[in-house]
Amino acid sequence: MTILDTIGSTQTVGSHRPWPRAVVDDAGWARAIDEFAAGRWTLSGLWADVDAVHMAVISGANEIAVLTYQCSNGRFPSVAARHPPAMRLERAIFSLFGYEPVGTPDRRPWLDLGFWDVAHPLGKRGAPQREPYAFLPAEGDALHQVPVGPVHAGIIEPGHFRFTANGEFVVRVEERLGYVHKGIESLMAGATIERGAQLAGRASGDSTVAYASAFARAVEAATQITPPARALYLRALMAELERLANHFGDIGAICNDASFALMHAQTGILRERTLRATEACFGHRLMMDAVVPGGVARDLNADGEAQLRGLLAELRARFPRLIELYDNTASLQDRTVTTGIVKPEYARQFGAGGYIGRAAGRNFDARRTPGYAPYAELSFDVPVLAAGDVNARVWIRIREVEQSLSLIEQILERLPPGGVATAIAVSGPCEGMAYAEAFRGDVLVWLRLGDDNRIRRCHLRDASWFQWPLLETAIENNIIADFPLCNKSFNCSYSGHDL
Amino acid sequence: MRRSLIEGLTTGALTEPAPQPDEAALAELAQSTNRAARTRLGRSLSIRHVDAGSCNGCELELHALSNAFYDLERFGLRFVASPRHADVLTVTGPVTRNMREALLRTYDAMPDPKWVLAIGGCARGGGLFAGSYAVVGGVSDVIPVDLHIDGCPPSPTALLRGLLALLQRQDGSAV
Numbered sequence: 001m002t003i004l005d006t007i008g009s010t011q012t013v014g015s016h017r018p019w020p021r022a023v024v025d026d027a028g029w030a031r032a033i034d035e036f037a038a039g040r041w042t043l044s045g046l047w048a049d050v051d052a053v054h055m056a057v058i059s060g061a062n063e064i065a066v067l068t069y070q071c072s073n074g075r076f077p078s079v080a081a082r083h084p085p086a087m088r089l090e091r092a093i094f095s096l097f098g099y100e101p102v103g104t105p106d107r108r109p110w111l112d113l114g115f116w117d118v119a120h121p122l123g124k125r126g127a128p129q130r131e132p133y134a135f136l137p138a139e140g141d142a143l144h145q146v147p148v149g150p151v152h153a154g155i156i157e158p159g160h161f162r163f164t165a166n167g168e169f170v171v172r173v174e175e176r177l178g179y180v181h182k183g184i185e186s187l188m189a190g191a192t193i194e195r196g197a198q199l200a201g202r203a204s205g206d207s208t209v210a211y212a213s214a215f216a217r218a219v220e221a222a223t224q225i226t227p228p229a230r231a232l233y234l235r236a237l238m239a240e241l242e243r244l245a246n247h248f249g250d251i252g253a254i255c256n257d258a259s260f261a262l263m264h265a266q267t268g269i270l271r272e273r274t275l276r277a278t279e280a281c282f283g284h285r286l287m288m289d290a291v292v293p294g295g296v297a298r299d300l301n302a303d304g305e306a307q308l309r310g311l312l313a314e315l316r317a318r319f320p321r322l323i324e325l326y327d328n329t330a331s332l333q334d335r336t337v338t339t340g341i342v343k344p345e346y347a348r349q350f351g352a353g354g355y356i357g358r359a360a361g362r363n364f365d366a367r368r369t370p371g372y373a374p375y376a377e378l379s380f381d382v383p384v385l386a387a388g389d390v391n392a393r394v395w396i397r398i399r400e401v402e403q404s405l406s407l408i409e410q411i412l413e414r415l416p417p418g419g420v421a422t423a424i425a426v427s428g429p430c431e432g433m434a435y436a437e438a439f440r441g442d443v444l445v446w447l448r449l450g451d452d453n454r455i456r457r458c459h460l461r462d463a464s465w466f467q468w469p470l471l472e473t474a475i476e477n478n479i480i481a482d483f484p485l486c487n488k489s490f491n492c493s494y495s496g497h498d499l
Numbered sequence: 500m501r502r503s504l505i506e507g508l509t510t511g512a513l514t515e516p517a518p519q520p521d522e523a524a525l526a527e528l529a530q531s532t533n534r535a536a537r538t539r540l541g542r543s544l545s546i547r548h549v550d551a552g553s554c555n556g557c558e559l560e561l562h563a564l565s566n567a568f569y570d571l572e573r574f575g576l577r578f579v580a581s582p583r584h585a586d587v588l589t590v591t592g593p594v595t596r597n598m599r600e601a602l603l604r605t606y607d608a609m610p611d612p613k614w615v616l617a618i619g620g621c622a623r624g625g626g627l628f629a630g631s632y633a634v635v636g637g638v639s640d641v642i643p644v645d646l647h648i649d650g651c652p653p654s655p656t657a658l659l660r661g662l663l664a665l666l667q668r669q670d671g672s673a674v
Contacts, residue, residue, distance in 0.1 A: 113597045115596040115597050115599065115600070116596055116597075116632055116633060117596075117632065118632055121632045121633070150598065150601045151549055151601050151605055153580035153581070154548075154578075154580070155548045155550075155558050155561050155562055155578060156550070156558065157550050157553070157555055157558065158549075158550055158551075158598060158601065178597055179552075179595065179597045179598050179601070180550065180552045180553065180592065180595055180597070180598065181595060181597055181633050182552055182592075182593060182595055182628045182631055182633055182634055183628070183631035183632050183633035183634065184628070184631075186631060186632060186633075187627075187628065187630070187631055198627060199627060202554040202556070202627060202651075203554065204554060204555060205553070205554035205555045205556025205557070205558075205559060205652065206555055206556070206559060208554075208556065249559070249562070262500065262503060262504070265566075265567060266503060268563075268565075268566035268567060269513060269566065269567050269568075271563075271566070272563060272566050272567075272568050275563070285560070285654060286556055286559065286652070288556070288651060321502070321503065325500055325503065328500075329500065493555065494555070495553065495554045495555050
């Protein structure tokens with residue numbers, strides 16, 4: 001039974017591509033929440049629009065649809081009341097648009113930390129209300145609180161963590177995020193497609209290729225344009241190089257947080273080699289603005305290809321020794337094994353993507369499901385483990401490095417000839433949506449274009465939205481000193497979440 | 500592990516020669532650095548970093564400064580955990596309204612004399628994010644800035660050139 005059959009809706013929006021968008025009534029909305037609560041469907045996004053709230057749904061059969069609830073009175077039935085993964089998304093909708101989730105168990109703001117000049121900046125703007133923020137309580141004898149952040153001790157992004165501990169053991173940690181909220185979605189509204197691509201590429205700098213690709217593919221879906229095959233292969237090449245660089249950085253940083261600096265130094269070399277190759281090939285170390293709607297901005301020449309083959313040879317020679325080093329260092333394993341366990345039922349319920357979900361049994365990778373070109377033509381495995389601990393998240397990354405190396409080889413072998421860009425032309429109002437698998441998980445981009453070539457509304461959903469809450473569960477009963485290790489093994493994006 | 504360590508001793512170092520300090524940076528610093536402050540510190544600086552709203556791209560390149568190729572610490576430069584220990588504050592991003600207060604408090608927690616490096620295109624006036632309801636603007640809209648290092652993000656070499664300019668300016672050996 002399809003998603004639209006299940007909710008009993010026939011009112012679909014014609015210009016929404018590639019998946020259907022249906023406007024549903026109260027009964028249809030409630031039926032969708034039933035499916036989430038029963039664990040049959042996954043909530044993949046929840047965002048507001050002019051007098052409407054949209055949800056992205058992935059069914060048990062991996063079918064995708066967007067369901068829309070019209071809320072001209074500024075109220076919509078809370079999803080979080082029966083499906084907790086929607087909680088922060090609904091709080092963000094209230095803070096940004098002012099729409100009230102009726103029946104929500106948590107009415108506190110999200111992203112709005114009380115410093116803006118306006119309330120509900122994307123909806124009916126009002127005067128800001130500044131109330132003290134109440135953290136969730138923890139009760140018991142001999143508990144103490146440790147507030148951490150927003151400014152942290154290292155070179156990392158800002159966020160606040162409120163620990164409640166009993167001695168060394170964490171009883172509860174609550175995240176408070178939004179410090180790097182830049183208002184990207186408000187800057188998107190009215191922007192040209194070119195500027196939109198630049199903004200999307202800076203939602204989370206470490207995933208600039210993934211974001212720019214998802215944005216480009218959403219535009220291409222909306223305008224029904226297919227980029228040249230060579231451009232699609234080059235996007236995949238950049239995406240795998242981005243995954244390599246980030247996984248090298250993460251594997252080293254996780255080990256470094258367990259005081260094993262040797263691994264950090266070694267993976268740092270591999271990361272730097274990768275970034276130098278990307279700069280030589282695409283003119284930018286992080287490949288910012290290299291993926292554009294319609295194709296890619298830079299073609300790969302013979303020199304670049306040679307650089308990449310050299311890089312692959314070096315990585316193939318050096319990386320196996322680092323795996324061995326990780327696997328044979330008992331003092332390191334002592335820190336990572338059984339630390340920070342994500343329960344598989346939470347990974348499934350929250351639809352956690354990336355290495356966080358895959359280390360806890362959730363077999364999901366946007367390159368496979370829904371899948372996008374050219375991955376169907378390439379052969380790769382999606383590694384999945386069940387343990388859900390820091391160690392499993394390291395191993396998923398290690399296995400993904402191996403898969404990315406193989407993918408890059410395949411791409412270089414099969415890179416089709418031809419052009420790398422197609423012009424974008426908007427012939428009328430249209431809507432598009434796309435997923436891309438960033439190194440940390442699936443990015444969702446949804447947008448509506450006007451006939452003046454400008455963006456009306458664009459929503460970017462980072463994988464972190466469904467991963468951050470699981471960090472709170474993973475740290476429970478671990479010691480405070482292991483929090484940096486757990487946090488690094490998650491490496492959620494602050495900027496991608498805060499926007 | 501032993502093999503990696505021995506190989507590290509027997510093969511040549513990956514660390515590259517220091518780049519020349521940035522001339523433009525020296526000129527900008529010439530106007531802001533106080534001669535008295537310069538003489539009070541040795542040729543060593545402790546750096547505290549604050550992300551005031553960055554996309555995290557600049558952070559990636561700041562991290563790269565510590566890898567084997569750039570080896571920041573050979574210049575006497577190191578990142579420290581507390582603003583109380585820091586001589587230099589590096590700030591990235593457009594300053595968001597949500598981070599303004601935290602940035603000010605970090606700056607105020609640093610002892611004098613102190614320098615501020617605004618890193619990346621966004622740190623100069625807000626960049627791509629200027630004009631948003633959630634953004635104050637550039638770093639200099641909140642605290643005094645001694646040096647801007649442009650780029651989106653600036654490469655580790657560009658960062659190093661800026662930091663070396665600060666060092667030279669500070670021990671009076673240049674300009």
